[in-house]
Amino acid sequence: MMTTGKDVITPLKALAQRCQNQGNAVAFVQPLGGGQVREYTWKQIDEEARKIAAYLHAQGMQQGDHVALVSKNCAEWIITDLAIWMAGGISVPLYPTLVAETVRQIMEHSESKFLFVGKLDDWDMMKAGVPEGVKQIALSLAPTDALEAFPKWPDIIRDTAPLADVHQPELSELATIVYTSGTTGMPKGVMHDFASLSTVGEKMIKVYNLTPDERMISYLPLSHVAERVAVEIAVLYVGGKIFFAESLETFGEDIKRAQPTVFFAVPRIWSKFYQKASDALPPKKLNRLLKVPFLNKVIKKKVLGAMGLDECRIALSGAAALSPEIITWFKKLGLEILEVYGMTENLAWSHTTEEGDQQIGWVGTPNDGVECRIGDGGEIMVRSLGNMKGYYKQPDKTAEDLTDDGWLHTGDVGEIDGKGRLRITGRVKEIFKTEKGKYVAPAPIENRLATLPGLEMACVIGEGMGQPIALLNITPEEQERLTKGHEKEHFTKELEALLERVNKELDPHERMTTLVVCKEAWSVENGMITPTLKLKRNVIEKHYAEQIAAWSKTRGVIWEA
Structure with missing residues (x-):
């Protein structure tokens, strides 16, 4: 198990070390639009965080208060997180795509007294959900009406002296409440203390041999662990x-x-890279070119360089299984994508594929300090100090998911091989039974379908049906292309070939009869997917409920009318 004690460094102490050892080094590069960027050194980050912390104290914030933050990723997001901790508060990040109803649910449930409003695409969609009496502060890149209505970050930085004595939290103190994106119902508030953040922070850099020279791009929501x-x-x-x-x-x-040099992405992002590259250079042609000795290195660098990944040495994929076809394609280019496994409830600290030990379809071995076992019904269970302290104000749900001796019910089904590697075969609640009484795990099938260029997402359904069918969403680019000439006819043939190819890889009871191309895009805004880009199966099935029976009686490819 992980160790805790005086030797463990909290995130605020880590910041102090960065200021001492690398104070004048540039740590953040923030785009400002029009090709302009602002660079922040570690000392500037520390100073701005201290000023925001002092401002919070001046506004009456007390130790232990909950402070919410809603913004797309930006430098001030992280500085705000640090400032909340410096002031003795608990940060409550909100996804920047939530609707007003969910904003209100989380704000009221978390009892947040302050809200930092930052870079957002649709603040109008959210602002009605902010409860009365919550003090709001606008980050520099906030929408215009927020900048006009609330105290502004630049003014606070200009007019406030930095907090001299920042709060130094105990490891047992609560650091953050992260609300799950939730594929069903009310989001749950996952509580993590400073012991979790500290031990995982220290151990993670050792797992990947990270150095002070690493470069990362922050684009997936910081509101997710x-x-x-x-x-x-x-x-x-x-x-x-x-x-x-x-x-x-x-x-x-x-x-x-x-x-x-380090790049983390979800399968949907890797799939987009693969699809765009395949459009420009089809896999068969790439294979031929890679066999030419004097072209091999040039082609690899050119293809990866077009993605911005030619300097990448650690490539990670998580949140769902990545297609074997995509993993193999990138490996031919010299980029080994390592699949990792984790969830909000264990601070994303569970399993990692080690370089050179990749077995496609498996997510690696337990991270340092993590124990893993297979429980009843094949459910994966993990135990570590990365595990949550529980769900905020929901002791009953905590007792359901966390045993008295610290084992977390992940809700995933899987198996462990002789080397301790883990394979995830599905979700406990997603596996369905056909009318023949056979169980089907939809995720691996969806994973195979999603490799086709132009295909955005797939949702395999089949509860109580003779055979499964798949509902499909295609990319906006493909939608536009299909309006030209005979492209729709050509794409239909590609889908028919995809159906035949994937079915050959499946057991008889898993084989799909039908692919349905749905005309409405599945998005966070219409509730079809979560802010972390996971399918909301129950919402999708309910949306198409009246048509599913007819679709299941048809074979081949159907375009929704």
Whole structure:
């Protein structure tokens, strides 16, 4: 198990070390639009955090108060997190895509007294959910109406003296409440203390042999523990530089500016890289070129360079299984994507694939200090000091998911091989039974389908049906392309070939009869996917309930009318 004690360094002590050892080194690079960026040194980060902490005290914040934060990733997001801890508070991050109803649920449930409002695409969608009496503060990149209505970050930094004596938390103190994105119902508030953040922070840099020279790009939501630990906490403990993405439209330039040495992505991102590269250079042609000795290195560098990944030495994928086809394709280019496993409830600290020990379809061995076992019904259970302290104000749900002796019920089904590697075969609540009484795990099948260029997401359903079917979403780019000439006919043939190919890889009871191309895009805004880009199966199935029976009686590819 992990050890705790005086030798454990909290995130605030890690910040003090960075200031002492690398104080004048640039740590954050923030795009400001129009090609402009602002660079922050460690000393500047510390000073601004101390000023915000002092301002919170001046506004009446008490030790132990909950302070919420809603913003897309930016330098001030992390500085705010540090400032809340310096002031003795508990940070409550909100996803920047929540609707007003969910904002109100979380704000009221967490009893947050302050809200930092930052870089957002649709503040109008959210602001009605902020409860009366909550004091709001606008980050520098906040929407115009927030900047006009609330105290502004630049003014606070200009007019406030830095807090001299920052709070030094005990390891047992609560650091943050992270609300799960929730595929069903009310989000649960996962409580993590400073012991979790500290021990995982120190051990993570050893697992990946991180150095002060690392470069990372921060673009996945910092409100989710994976990005917060892999980027914010990692850099606090080792140093390095974080480049923030400006927008979805500029992501290509942002990643090329960063030239990340460490890059973490979810399968959907890796799939987009693969699809775009395959459009430009089809896999068969790539294979031929890679066989030419004098072209091999040039082609690898060119293809990875087009993605901004030619300097990447650690490539990670998590949140869901990554297609074997995509893993193999990147490996041919010299980039080994290592699958990792974790969840909000264990601070994303569970399993890691080690370089050179990759077995496709498996997520590696337990991280330092993590124990893993297979429980009833094949459920994966883990125990470590990365595990949560429980769900805020929900002792009954805590008792359901966390045993008295510290084992966490993950809700995932899996198996462990002779080397201790873990394979995830599905979710306990997602596995369905066909009318023949056979069980089907949808995720691995969806994973195989998602490799087709132009395909965004797949949702395999089949509860009580003769055979499963798959509902599909295609990318906006593909939607636009299909309006031209005979492209729809061509894409239909590609889908038919995909259905045949994937079915050959499945057991008879798993084989799909039908692929349905749905015309409505699944998004966070319409509730079809979570802010972490996971399918909300119950919502999707309910949305198409009236059509599913008819679709299941048809074979082949259907385009929703």
